[in-house]
């Protein structure tokens with residue numbers, strides 16, 4: 106569900122537009138810094154290995170992969186909300202700035218490239234990606250994954266993709282959303298037995314003092330990254346990382362009924378159905394300014410939002426759900442929660458930054474636990 110990442114960009118741009126600073130891009134592309142890369146250690150066949158993620162302002166989380174032989178490097182968003190993989194193509198026209206401003210895959214420069222040629226279109230809420238399919242070997246975290254069919258993108262919608270840091274996307278979803286007659290990344294990784302258990306775990310840091318970004322551990326989970334035990338719930342729909350929320354409350358007041366929820370690393374915020382959202386803002390009694398909930402960051406007296414999942418409450422505290430922004434040189438906070446006109450929730454980075462999550466493709470379940478707070482004062 107990549108599109109919802111960009112709905113945050115939309116929201117924040119609008120916040121800015123009300124203050125006439127729309128032209129200041131919030132997410133300026135940073136130059137590639139190779140020395141920040143970290144390729145997983147210990148990736149002997151079958152044993153778990155990790156991939157470091159970097160973040161930009163806790164809004165975009167991305168890691169490094171290489172494609173082809175010799176390797177061509179890219180930053181990619183690892184997206185649990187979708188299943189396909191794509192990279193900008195060296196063949197995209199000069200007129201497509203969103204493509205030209207990113208690193209592009211050159212199939213003529215790769216001896217492991219195998220043509221496919223079928224066209225694809227991916228539609229996101231704020232824009233689309235078009236191109237054709239190709240096949241090559243993907244390298245990440247010290248592992249080689251041959252025979253991956255991925256999209257070479259000729260067209261990236263400007264608004265959605267121009268100002269993001271990541272070049273392309275690797276879908277970590279189960280098969281349901283994959284292109285026909287292709288084996289998506291996770292299925293290929295597990296099918297080739299590059300990991301023993303078809304599991305991966307996501308750790309996203311939020312605090313500025315955290316290790317930057319986070320990590321995805323393929324093939325297992327890391328007990329040092331969470332507190333207590335994992336709470337497992339079954340996925341509620343075959344082939345998507347979707348679970349059931351039983352109900353949602355603020356204090357003693359119920360604001361939302363039973364609903365399904367997608368766990369989505371590709372979304373920055375938490376999105377909830379409009380009705381639940383309306384109940385939430387009423388209950389929080391936050392002030393609406395120019396269509397957005399902007400408040401001084403000194404408001405820490407707001408209550409927790411308690412999300413009941415599989416008989417256990419997963420609270421979001423104000424420090425989880427408020428996002429700090431600088432507007433007119435003043436620090437303000439906005440609600441990191443937005444409404445969608447859907448019947449389900451999207452639990453994006455606001456939630457995943459608070460809870461460590463384990464995606465178990467074999468048992469079709471998701472494990473959740475409070476993320477270990479990493480601030481160790483010396």
Ligand SMILES: *[C@@H]1O[C@H](CO)[C@@H](O)[C@H](O)[C@H]1NC(C)=O
Pocket residue numbers: 138139140141
């Ligand atoms: C890259 O990042 C490292 C670690 O954050 C830093 O020490 C180094 O100066 C950076 N290099 C460049 C060229 O920005």
Ligand SMILES: *[C@@H]1O[C@H](CO)[C@@H](O)[C@H](O)[C@H]1NC(C)=O
Pocket residue numbers: 146147
């Ligand atoms: C793999 O990890 C083990 C234990 O953490 C360590 O002893 C070993 O040296 C590592 N191997 C490599 C190749 O890094």
Ligand SMILES: *[C@@H]1O[C@H](CO)[C@@H](O)[C@H](O)[C@H]1NC(C)=O
Pocket residue numbers: 139142171176177178
């Ligand atoms: C790709 O990344 C690897 C690992 O950081 C690095 O060793 C290599 O030089 C990079 N290649 C290019 C072409 O930048």
Ligand SMILES: *[C@@H]1O[C@H](CO)[C@@H](O)[C@H](O)[C@H]1NC(C)=O
Pocket residue numbers: 195211212213214
């Ligand atoms: C793609 O790679 C081929 C072979 O290395 C090279 O001749 C060509 O110039 C590259 N194309 C671009 C646009 O870099």
Ligand SMILES: *[C@@H]1O[C@H](CO)[C@@H](O)[C@H](O)[C@H]1NC(C)=O
Pocket residue numbers: 224259
């Ligand atoms: C694939 O897309 C290209 C334009 O990018 C178009 O010219 C071609 O006709 C398309 N092929 C098919 C089979 O649709």
